[in-house]
Amino acid sequence: xxxxxxxxxxxxxxxxxxxxxxxxxxxxxxxxxxxxxxxxxxxxxxxxxxxxxxxxxxxxxxxxxxxxxxxxxxxxxxxxxxxxxxxxxxxxxxxxxxxxxxxxxxxxxxxxxxxxxxxxxxxxxxxxxxxxxxxxxxxxxxxxxxxxxxxxxxxxxxxxxxxxxxxxxxxxxxxxxxxxxxxxxxxxxxxxxxxxxxxxxxxxxxxxxxxxxxxxxxxxxxxxxxxxxxxxxxxxxxxxxxxxxxxxxx
Amino acid sequence: xxxxxxxxxxxxxxxxxxxxxxxxxxxxxxxxxxxxxxxxxxxxxxxxxxxxxxxxxxxxxxxxxxxxxxxxxxxxxxxxxxxxxxxxxxxxxxxxxxxxxxxxxxxxxxxxxxxxxxxxxxxxxxxxxxxxxxxxxxxxxxxxxxxxxxxxxxxxxxxxxxxxxxxxxxxxxxxxxxxxxxxxxxxxxxxxxxxxxxxxxxxxxxxxxxxxxxxxxxxxxxxxxxxxxxxxxxxxxxxxxxxxxxxxxxxxxxxxxxxxxxxxxxxxxxxxxxxxxxxxxxxxxxxxxxxxxxxxxxxxxxxxxxxxxxxxxxxxxxxxxxxxxxxxxxxxxxxxxxxxxxxxxxxxxxxxxxxxxxx
Numbered sequence: 001x002x003x004x005x006x007x008x009x010x011x012x013x014x015x016x017x018x019x020x021x022x023x024x025x026x027x028x029x030x031x032x033x034x035x036x037x038x039x040x041x042x043x044x045x046x047x048x049x050x051x052x053x054x055x056x057x058x059x060x061x062x063x064x065x066x067x068x069x070x071x072x073x074x075x076x077x078x079x080x081x082x083x084x085x086x087x088x089x090x091x092x093x094x095x096x097x098x099x100x101x102x103x104x105x106x107x108x109x110x111x112x113x114x115x116x117x118x119x120x121x122x123x124x125x126x127x128x129x130x131x132x133x134x135x136x137x138x139x140x141x142x143x144x145x146x147x148x149x150x151x152x153x154x155x156x157x158x159x160x161x162x163x164x165x166x167x168x169x170x171x172x173x174x175x176x177x178x179x180x181x182x183x184x185x186x187x188x189x190x191x192x193x194x195x196x197x198x199x200x201x202x203x204x205x206x207x208x209x210x211x212x213x214x215x216x217x218x219x220x221x222x223x224x225x226x227x228x229x230x231x232x233x234x235x236x237x238x239x240x241x242x243x244x245x246x247x248x249x250x
Numbered sequence: 251x252x253x254x255x256x257x258x259x260x261x262x263x264x265x266x267x268x269x270x271x272x273x274x275x276x277x278x279x280x281x282x283x284x285x286x287x288x289x290x291x292x293x294x295x296x297x298x299x300x301x302x303x304x305x306x307x308x309x310x311x312x313x314x315x316x317x318x319x320x321x322x323x324x325x326x327x328x329x330x331x332x333x334x335x336x337x338x339x340x341x342x343x344x345x346x347x348x349x350x351x352x353x354x355x356x357x358x359x360x361x362x363x364x365x366x367x368x369x370x371x372x373x374x375x376x377x378x379x380x381x382x383x384x385x386x387x388x389x390x391x392x393x394x395x396x397x398x399x400x401x402x403x404x405x406x407x408x409x410x411x412x413x414x415x416x417x418x419x420x421x422x423x424x425x426x427x428x429x430x431x432x433x434x435x436x437x438x439x440x441x442x443x444x445x446x447x448x449x450x451x452x453x454x455x456x457x458x459x460x461x462x463x464x465x466x467x468x469x470x471x472x473x474x475x476x477x478x479x480x481x482x483x484x485x486x487x488x489x490x491x492x493x494x495x496x497x498x499x500x501x502x503x504x505x506x507x508x509x510x511x512x513x514x515x516x517x518x519x520x521x522x523x524x525x526x527x528x529x530x531x532x533x534x535x536x537x538x539x540x541x542x543x544x545x546x547x548x549x550x551x552x553x554x555x556x557x558x559x560x561x562x563x564x565x566x567x568x569x570x571x572x573x574x575x576x577x578x579x580x581x582x583x584x585x586x587x588x589x590x591x592x593x594x595x596x597x598x599x600x601x602x603x604x605x606x607x608x609x
Contacts, residue, residue: 042448042449043448045320047316048458055460057456058456062448063447063448063456064446064454064455064457065315065457066460067315068339074304074309074312074313074316075312075315075319077302077316078274078276078300078302078313078314078318078319078324079320081300082274082300082320082322082324083320083447086447087448103308104312106305107309
């Protein structure tokens with residue numbers, strides 16, 4: 001169990017501001033562990049986005065640039081094009097990436113930009129107080145879908161990873177979850193794989209992480225994990241969509 | 251590329267940028283500036299730089315933010331509707347203090363407007379443009395040679411102040427061909443220890459515009475405004491033409507100023523003591539310098555290719571020292587020398603009538 005408490009160089013000592021039961025902290029840890037293990041911290045530039053993870057630049061112990069809502073993949077493109085030997089990643093939520101930033105992520109992926117996107121999908125706008133996200137489940141209550149998300153009024157949960165999987169510029173693409181220790185370990189493998197994809201210049205890489213938001217879901221932390229397992233994984237099946245060194249579709 | 255040649259305004263700006271050390275360009279097609287991205291696409295690679303045709307103006311300015319944040323001299327260009335789309339990014343860039351150069355070859359507006367030259371983006375360029383308290387430095391060339399010189403200088407100014415600098419031209423300047431002498435390619439670039447290039451063994455750097463606590467945000471704003479004050483003291487540029495004995499003074503910038511010069515010459519040949527005050531920096535505006543001249547002229551005429559925007563800064567500068575009138579053509583229409591001369595003659599008649607009354 002030593003590894004769970006080991007010092008992580010790629011995280012600062014600043015305490016996370018995230019709510020109890022939120023899995024952002026685990027996701028940060030996975031990114032940081034992968035940076036440490038692959039010795040990337042010194043050549044990494046991270047892009048913080050807008051939303052609950054806006055303060056990511058205070059938590060990741062590497063060079064960081066904060067981006068406007070949804071624009072992180074464009075900022076990452078600018079950096080990577082002038083510093084192709086550095087490691088460039090973005091950390092974005094579902095509102096940021098799948099709503100206001102759809103254009104930026106789709107075109108970065110389609111250009112095959114050698115960047116890595118960490119995509120936190122918790123089916124809700126967290127920081128602004130629980131509004132409907134593009135990934136909100138049908139029937140899910142949010143402050144802007146008080147009667148539940150209705151497909152006839154609000155449309156369907158957006159399957160962003162499935163959409164990106166169609167693009168030849170994508171080298172690695174996986175959807176993982178953090179609702180159990182076994183899934184956390186799988187998520188770690190996916191993170192390392194995505195990072196490798198960038199290092200080997202195999203194109204755009206993205207890890208979609210199904211994450212919890214107990215505060216805005218109105219659930220206790222354990223029930224929130226159960227919601228991910230029982231509800232979210234039905235809408236957003238866990239899978240490796242693309243893997244640069246083997247054609248996988250499981 | 252010869253050092254001397256006949257060049258189109260847009261291409262001359264692109265070449266001057268490369269000679270100034272610009273090694274990243276991100277843009278999106280829009281008329282009348284398309285020669286800039288085409289030139290960059292053809293030539294940036296020869297210099298080992300980065301060129302990306304972005305999916306949108308919004309993406310282009312954010313790519314600028316990223317590349318310039320990584321310490322590379324970076325440029326984008328567009329025209330009026332496209333510049334509107336870049337305003338979000340410019341606000342972030344100004345607050346985060348990332349140096350870059352933006353070219354706006356203005357066309358008529360509002361809305362989709364038209365593709366013919368206009369100067370209707372003066373307010374947007376000089377008063378901030380995006381949200382929050384900030385300013386761009388704004389340079390307004392009136393010839394292709396001056397566009398070359400100011401483009402070359404703009405990268406140094408952007409680095410000096412860690413602030414976005416806008417080259418504000420219009421479709422006339424972008425499309426016309428004139429002889430130019432190109433500057434020598436720059437060899438020494440300033441170091442940028444603040445840039446996010448990977449911290450290696452050092453302390454991580456953060457480029458950011460989020461200041462969630464009021465005190466911190468206000469401190470940041472005071473810091474930005476100290477830079478703007480320094481620009482006012484050190485960077486004001488303007489041209490005086492035939493102003494020594496002028497009793498009527500034209501104010502005009504960019505393409506309009508060169509038309510006004512012809513009008514001044516014609517009116518002078520008819521014996522009217524008229525001169526031209528041409529702001530080159532629109533921000534910082536040459537407020538004190540214009541006021542100084544207006545203490546000994548009788549009338550000021552501000553000429554623009556707009557419905558009247560710079561005239562507001564002219565009135566603030568003149569500050570009641572003499573009457574200020576406005577003449578503008580807009581929507582893509584260009585004022586002719588004879589139209590401006592007619593305005594000068596009418597004002598000169600007013601000045602003489604006033605002299606009669608005072609006698």
